[in-house]
Amino acid sequence: MPRRPRVALVALFFLTLASLVFALLSGAVAITPYEWLEILQGQPTLAAEVVWELRLPRALAGFACGALLAFAGTLMQALLRNPLADPYILGVSGGASIGALASILLGLGGLALDVFAFGGALAALLLVFGLAHGDGSWTQTRLLLTGVMVAAGCGALVTLMLAIAPEARLRGMLFWLMGDLAQTLSPFPPLIFLGVALLLALPFTRELNLLGRGAESAQTLGVNVRFLRRLVYFLAALATAAAVTSAGAIGFIGLVVPHLTRLAIGNDQRLLLPAATLLGGTLLMAADTLARTLIAPEQLPVGVLTALLGVPLFLFLLSRGKGRAP
Amino acid sequence: MSALPLLRIEGLEVRIGTHLLCRDLNLQIFPGDALVILGKNGAGKSTLLATLSGLRAPHKGHILLSGQSYAEQDARAAARRRSWLGQQRGDPFAATVLEAALAGRHPHLGRWQWEGEADTRLAQAALAEVGLQNFQSRDVQTLSGGERQRLAIASLLTQEAPLMLLDEPLTHLDLNHQIAALEIFRRRVTEGAAFVAVLHEPGLAWRYGTKVLLMYGDGETEIGAVDTLLTPERLSRLYGHPLLRVEQAGRVAFVPA
Numbered sequence: 001m002p003r004r005p006r007v008a009l010v011a012l013f014f015l016t017l018a019s020l021v022f023a024l025l026s027g028a029v030a031i032t033p034y035e036w037l038e039i040l041q042g043q044p045t046l047a048a049e050v051v052w053e054l055r056l057p058r059a060l061a062g063f064a065c066g067a068l069l070a071f072a073g074t075l076m077q078a079l080l081r082n083p084l085a086d087p088y089i090l091g092v093s094g095g096a097s098i099g100a101l102a103s104i105l106l107g108l109g110g111l112a113l114d115v116f117a118f119g120g121a122l123a124a125l126l127l128v129f130g131l132a133h134g135d136g137s138w139t140q141t142r143l144l145l146t147g148v149m150v151a152a153g154c155g156a157l158v159t160l161m162l163a164i165a166p167e168a169r170l171r172g173m174l175f176w177l178m179g180d181l182a183q184t185l186s187p188f189p190p191l192i193f194l195g196v197a198l199l200l201a202l203p204f205t206r207e208l209n210l211l212g213r214g215a216e217s218a219q220t221l222g223v224n225v226r227f228l229r230r231l232v233y234f235l236a237a238l239a240t241a242a243a244v245t246s247a248g249a250i251g252f253i254g255l256v257v258p259h260l261t262r263l264a265i266g267n268d269q270r271l272l273l274p275a276a277t278l279l280g281g282t283l284l285m286a287a288d289t290l291a292r293t294l295i296a297p298e299q300l301p302v303g304v305l306t307a308l309l310g311v312p313l314f315l316f317l318l319s320r321g322k323g324r325a326p
Numbered sequence: 327m328s329a330l331p332l333l334r335i336e337g338l339e340v341r342i343g344t345h346l347l348c349r350d351l352n353l354q355i356f357p358g359d360a361l362v363i364l365g366k367n368g369a370g371k372s373t374l375l376a377t378l379s380g381l382r383a384p385h386k387g388h389i390l391l392s393g394q395s396y397a398e399q400d401a402r403a404a405a406r407r408r409s410w411l412g413q414q415r416g417d418p419f420a421a422t423v424l425e426a427a428l429a430g431r432h433p434h435l436g437r438w439q440w441e442g443e444a445d446t447r448l449a450q451a452a453l454a455e456v457g458l459q460n461f462q463s464r465d466v467q468t469l470s471g472g473e474r475q476r477l478a479i480a481s482l483l484t485q486e487a488p489l490m491l492l493d494e495p496l497t498h499l500d501l502n503h504q505i506a507a508l509e510i511f512r513r514r515v516t517e518g519a520a521f522v523a524v525l526h527e528p529g530l531a532w533r534y535g536t537k538v539l540l541m542y543g544d545g546e547t548e549i550g551a552v553d554t555l556l557t558p559e560r561l562s563r564l565y566g567h568p569l570l571r572v573e574q575a576g577r578v579a580f581v582p583a
Contacts, residue, residue: 081418203437210429212419216412220379221485222405222433267419270440 070280094154
């Protein structure tokens with residue numbers, strides 16, 4: 001591995017740790033330095049419970065969901081050879097939203113909501129795969145159009161459900177749609193998902209570089225394009241499903257983090273994929289910390305924050321990058 | 327001559343839908359061969375080349391790369407035996423010229439292996455051969471059409487496949503770069519490689535080909551030596567326009583009458 005990107009990866013790792021520490025230190029409950037001393041000594045105080053039972057799981061869930069979304073976005077952009085692709089473009093989040101809203105409408109919460117959301121996401125990803133696959137010619141245009149259409153259909157159904165929903169349930173539905181880590185039950189399912197997805201994807205990152213330059217040339221360079229496309233599609237869609245199920249449809253991370261990472265370290269997927277994954281987790285963890293502290297004890301939906309902070313940051317970097325281009 | 331041809335085609339039939347492009351095509355390519363495919367637009371030259379490179383399945387017949395069909399070898403093994411230069415150029419994301427040239431090393435590298443110094447030297451040599459030695463750190467998205475084409479050729483050269491399948495390798499190239507590119511391919515051929523190229527210029531086929539394949543677009547094909555097939559009569563029929571043969575200083579050109 002060349003030296004410069006290796007340095008970037010290590011720096012990113014420390015940024016992740018800093019974001020985790022920030023998440024543990026911040027919150028509605030103020031913890032004094034003395035209490036921190038007790039916590040670090042392992043004493044079972046109330047403050048320790050706040051840190052280990054509330055803040056740590058939430059920070060980990062934020063990291064896992066952000067990482068999954070950035071991972072899925074990076075893969076989708078390579079698969080569709082389209083810089084505008086994001087994890088939601090193929091309708092996975094639409095399917096999850098229908099499932100989640102149906103569950104809220106039925107008055108089901110907790111685990112049932114997660115099951116409904118994940119089921120909806122799975123249904124959408126299989127529907128898109130089946131329709132796009134069709135006669136076997138699986139071009140990215142066909143996949144993209146099929147996905148966008150399914151997403152549009154899901155969007156209409158979501159609007160319909162919001163329109164007929166009783167007043168009392170609307171707030172919960174809207175929070176779910178905007179993306180909110182307060183609803184996450186446990187950080188471990190998305191974390192495990194993330195680990196497995198990364199392990200499956202990392203061996204194929206050089207092939208992803210070639211796929212990004214064109215399917216036919218990739219095939220003649222020795223890439224099994226048919227297999228790779230399916231692998232990438234399912235990994236990206238399942239990663240999205242896992243993230244959306246845990247935290248709702250959090251925007252911005254999946255689209256912009258891959259581009260942010262690209263601006264910093266280039267487009268070699270061997271570095272881009274792990275770096276974007278780390279950065280996505282780090283940013284969502286930090287954004288969620290802000291979301292639950294800015295107007296504490298009230299909480300903002302983190303999806304609003306990611307978009308509000310991310311969009312100007314990205315536009316700034318983009319305009320700076322243009323001036324630097326050779 | 328080695329026993330196994332780099333490419334062996336037996337009874338090949340290629341169709342697009344119901345449209346017949348060639349039938350019962352038999353052909354062997356050995357090291358040192360340079361086959362040029364000529365034909366009108368839409369005669370199926372690119373489709374035939376894509377079939378030979380394994381991107382499309384033939385309607386009938388067999389294609390053997392060094393004795394093995396595409397089904398009998400994995401994609402990486404095939405990529406070490408033949409390279410393919412397509413017509414599509416698209417780079418939706420930024421990458422440096424050197425990175426793009428290194429893409430040809432993929433079939434030679436293990437799954438976890440990074441390109442080493444030897445690979446970089448090879449890519450730099452290939453870039454120098456196509457005149458892009460000073461472009462290494464340029465973004466491919468800033469290149470002109472002709473520069474992109476030369477970069478694609480450099481990337482093909484780093485693949486080091488003995489059989490090069492070239493679909494219109496001279497697209498976007500100026501005359502000087504056209505000759506330079508063909509000289510590069512000819513040099514590889516004298517070193518034991520071979521190429522099959524789709525060209526538009528019968529004069530260049532005359533100069534750089536050892537054999538030609540004429541595709542008439544209705545399923546009829548002719549294959550043979552350059553000087554027997556490249557006659558004004560045949561070419562006039564091939565292109566559907568009368569052509570005159572002009573010869574000067576040992577070079578041959580065919581000009582529209």
